Amino acid sequence: xxxxxxxxxxxxxxxxxxxxxxxxxxxxxxxxxxxxxxxxxxxxxxxxxxxxxxxxxxxxxxxxxxxxxxxxxxxxxxxxxxxxxxxxxxxxxxxxxxxxxxxxxxxxxxxxxxxxxxxxxxxxxxxxxxxxxxxxxxxxxxxxxxxxxxxxxxxxxxxxxxxxxxxxxxxxxxxxxxxxxxxxxxxxxxxxxxxxxxxxxxxxxxxxxxxxxxxxxxxxxxxxxxxxxxxxxxxxxxxxxxxxxxxxxxxxxxxxxxxxxxx
Amino acid sequence: xxxxxxxxxxxxxxxxxxxxxxxxxxxxxxxxxxxxxxxxxxxxxxxxxxxxxxxxxxxxxxxxxxxxxxxxxxxxxxxxxxxxxxxxxxxxxxxxxxxxxxxxxxxxxxxxxxxxxxxxxxxxxxxxxxxxxxxxxxxxxxxxxxxxxxxxxxxxxxxxxxxxxxxxxxxxxxxxxxxxxxxxxxxx
Numbered sequence: 001x002x003x004x005x006x007x008x009x010x011x012x013x014x015x016x017x018x019x020x021x022x023x024x025x026x027x028x029x030x031x032x033x034x035x036x037x038x039x040x041x042x043x044x045x046x047x048x049x050x051x052x053x054x055x056x057x058x059x060x061x062x063x064x065x066x067x068x069x070x071x072x073x074x075x076x077x078x079x080x081x082x083x084x085x086x087x088x089x090x091x092x093x094x095x096x097x098x099x100x101x102x103x104x105x106x107x108x109x110x111x112x113x114x115x116x117x118x119x120x121x122x123x124x125x126x127x128x129x130x131x132x133x134x135x136x137x138x139x140x141x142x143x144x145x146x147x148x149x150x151x152x153x154x155x156x157x158x159x160x161x162x163x164x165x166x167x168x169x170x171x172x173x174x175x176x177x178x179x180x181x182x183x184x185x186x187x188x189x190x191x192x193x194x195x196x197x198x199x200x201x202x203x204x205x206x207x208x209x210x211x212x213x214x215x216x217x218x219x220x221x222x223x224x225x226x227x228x229x230x231x232x233x234x235x236x237x238x239x240x241x242x243x244x245x246x247x248x249x250x251x252x253x254x255x256x257x258x259x260x261x262x263x
Numbered sequence: 264x265x266x267x268x269x270x271x272x273x274x275x276x277x278x279x280x281x282x283x284x285x286x287x288x289x290x291x292x293x294x295x296x297x298x299x300x301x302x303x304x305x306x307x308x309x310x311x312x313x314x315x316x317x318x319x320x321x322x323x324x325x326x327x328x329x330x331x332x333x334x335x336x337x338x339x340x341x342x343x344x345x346x347x348x349x350x351x352x353x354x355x356x357x358x359x360x361x362x363x364x365x366x367x368x369x370x371x372x373x374x375x376x377x378x379x380x381x382x383x384x385x386x387x388x389x390x391x392x393x394x395x396x397x398x399x400x401x402x403x404x405x406x407x408x409x410x411x412x413x414x415x416x417x418x419x420x421x422x423x424x425x426x427x428x429x430x431x432x433x434x435x436x437x438x439x440x441x442x443x444x445x446x447x448x449x450x451x
Binding site for chain 1: 277278281282285286287288289290291293294307310311314315318328329330331332333334337383385386389400401403404405429432435436
């Protein structure tokens with residue numbers, strides 16, 4: 001179709017749209033007259049029951065349309081909410097993955113036990129260094145991260161000691177190679193793994209108000225807890241000592257409250 | 264959220280308007296349905312389906328003058344009747360008149376101009392057009408049906424609607440020109 005033919009077609013369409021107005025008006029007048037005649041004609045009457053059913057159809061159709069529109073509005077609202085929620089989750093996850101501070105600050109201490117190890121991970125607290133403090137503790141009494149390690153129990157003597165900015169290790173032992181050690185580690189990673197493979201018992205406990213685990217494996221007893229205020233893991237290992245003895249030793253460990261820490 | 268939900272609820276006047284429309288024109292609607300099927304059980308179905316269709320065009324209906332409204336309602340009932348018959352396997356045969364296929368007689372644009380002032384002629388020759396052409400011209404230019412809607416009513420492919428419309432227009436224009444010539448001869 002060339003341009004002239006296109007223009008002619010468009011012109012004809014516009015013309016007929018105009019001409020049809022009068023055709024419809026004439027037809028409509030005839031139909032109104034017929035409608036008026038039917039309204040006067042008893043034989044054209046429609047029964048009341050049929051009328052009721054038709055009016056009911058109108059009402060049902062409107063009710064259905066209202067439900068459909070309400071569903072659409074609800075769906076749109078929830079779609080928007082879901083989108084906003086997903087964006088928030090995405091932003092939070094990105095910040096969470098990128099920021100160790102945020103990770104540590106928002107998680108609580110989790111203890112996850114698997115077949116070969118138990119992992120303690122911080123889910124609360126920050127990644128700050130443990131508060132170090134000087135005390136008036138006598139020589140031979142070791143302190144780190146708010147903890148004061150008691151002196152060697154009777155029958156045991158100090159056999160190992162090391163202290164860095166991030167950890168303290170103390171071991172007391174006897175001639176029979178029974179030993180009890182304390183290791184306090186500042187949290188640099190968010191988790192601390194403990195060997196629980198083939199352990200006889202692995203029990204979750206609470207010690208000094210913190211969650212921890214108590215492991216019995218062979219002749220050894222191990223007590224580990226995570227101090228979420230000082231951000232340290234404390235591990236007490238008793239080689240050749242049972243649960244009661246290790247717990248008795250651990251009860252001698254003193255912990256300073258954060259409020260009692262010197263500034 | 265509350266404001267949004269309030270806007271979802273239809274204007275209660277729409278329902279009242281439809282009920283008024285039904286009460287006003289229900290006899291005409293049933294009379295139209297009766298023209299297309301002799302089965303009484305179909306009449307109510309056709310009228311109810313027509314009401315549902317009309318409900319979807321309520322904003323258009325409200326804008327019509329009363330005579331145009333009655334023509335639209337009857338067109339709707341007729342189209343629904345055709346669909347109803349087709350669904351039940353009945354062949355819809357539209358009233359046919361002899362068609363003038365002499366496309367060479369199409370008046371040019373210059374001739375069309377003066378016809379705008381003779382729009383009565385279309386009304387005059389309207390009944391001489393086959394029912395299919397009437398449906399096409401009314402559906403396209405009065406009611407604004409899409410090609411697909413027209414194709415569904417006429418039981419043909421949407422692609423063929425454009426050619427059918429062109430033929431319908433040309434046929435109507437031919438008849439109008441013949442009428443003008445006859446009127447011109449009578450005057451002389």
